[in-house]
Amino acid sequence: MGKKRIISKTKEDLIRERETIEAKIEKKTRLKSSQKIKEGKLYIFSSYNNTIISLTDPQGNVLFWTSAGSLGFKGTKKGTPFAASKTAEVMAQAIKKMGIEKVSILVKGIGSGRESAIRSLAARGLTISSIKDVTPIPHNGCRPRKVRRV
Numbered sequence: 001m002g003k004k005r006i007i008s009k010t011k012e013d014l015i016r017e018r019e020t021i022e023a024k025i026e027k028k029t030r031l032k033s034s035q036k037i038k039e040g041k042l043y044i045f046s047s048y049n050n051t052i053i054s055l056t057d058p059q060g061n062v063l064f065w066t067s068a069g070s071l072g073f074k075g076t077k078k079g080t081p082f083a084a085s086k087t088a089e090v091m092a093q094a095i096k097k098m099g100i101e102k103v104s105i106l107v108k109g110i111g112s113g114r115e116s117a118i119r120s121l122a123a124r125g126l127t128i129s130s131i132k133d134v135t136p137i138p139h140n141g142c143r144p145r146k147v148r149r150v
Contacts, residue, residue: 040100046111051084084113085120092124104130
């Protein structure tokens with residue numbers, strides 16, 4: 001094995017990265033900000049591989065979405081709680097720019113990013129009206145295969 005290469009980002013790189021994320025948020029929110037919405041629903045889907053957060057209006061029309069993969073996390077790092085919290089921070093910025101005051105959260109999936117996403121959304125000062133778990137649970141499942149005879 002060779003030498004470990006540690007990639008360290010300079011301040012300029014970090015500022016540039018932040019500006020690109022803010023530009024994406026600005027572009028997406030500008031399109032949808034024509035309708036003034038006070039309430040919204042946040043769907044957090046957390047799997048072992050990724051965390052996806054979608055913001056919808058009360059009717060279910062998607063206003064903004066973001067995922068750990070879209071923020072630049074690659075491979076197994078997308079499924080970590082850190083990536084989920086960063087995704088939630090981007091979502092909180094978009095919610096503030098849209099002017100949405102109240103949010104109800106629906107969580108789906110079994111990944112490790114579920115709770116960290118909720119915690120970072122609450123830490124950003126969002127008014128959370130309810131948190132609901134909508135993970136599908138099989139009750140008895142489908143019929144098993146017939147026994148293999150050798």
